[in-house]
Amino acid sequence: MAVGYALAKKGVIDKKGSDQMTTLLSYVVLPCAILYSFQMKFLSSMLRNFLIMCVITFGIHVFSILVSTMIFNKKFVPEDQKRCVLRFSSTYSNCGFMGFPLLESLGGEQWTVLWLSL
Structure with a gap:
């Protein structure tokens, strides 16, 4: 979160990039984390x-x-x-x-x- 905040403050990430990263987290990373967490005996x-x-x-x-x-x-x-x-x-x-x-x-x-x- 701190890295994202710093990049947004420096102008490296704009509103569109932030929205795209949110979509990526919601639709790709989070489901992968859920599936990964179930990989146990x-x-x-x-x-x-x-x-x-x-x-x-x-x-x-x-x-x-x-x-x-x-x-x-x-x-x-x-x-x-x-x-x-x-x-x-x-x-x-x-x-x-x-x-x-x-x-x-x-x-x-x-x-x-x-x-x-x-």
């Missing part, structure tokens, strides 16, 4: 951990939806469109690209597979 404990993560993730999302509905109500955010955006963005994050290397360094391939599966 299957263990029965992985299935158990996956199911536990599904339950935890479901609970976190339900909790986030309830809290965001209470916080971003008509009284505090009267505009419908703004309220919907605030509720959605507080429930569903976009931490995928930056989180993968960190996840793999902390927990190895198994954590990355669990995260990509959810």
Whole structure:
């Protein structure tokens, strides 16, 4: 990210180049990273951990939806469109690209597979 920021500040990458790199990351690099992360031996404990993560993730999302509905109500955010955006963005994050290397360094391939599966 720092390299991309520096190149954009120096004018090496313009808006069109940035859009092209985003498309490349979204349609080529990310699917390849997902497929690469599944290249390991299957263990029965992985299935158990996956199911536990599904339950935890479901609970976190339900909790986030309830809290965001209470916080971003008509009284505090009267505009419908703004309220919907605030509720959605507080429930569903976009931490995928930056989180993968960190996840793999902390927990190895198994954590990355669990995260990509959810």
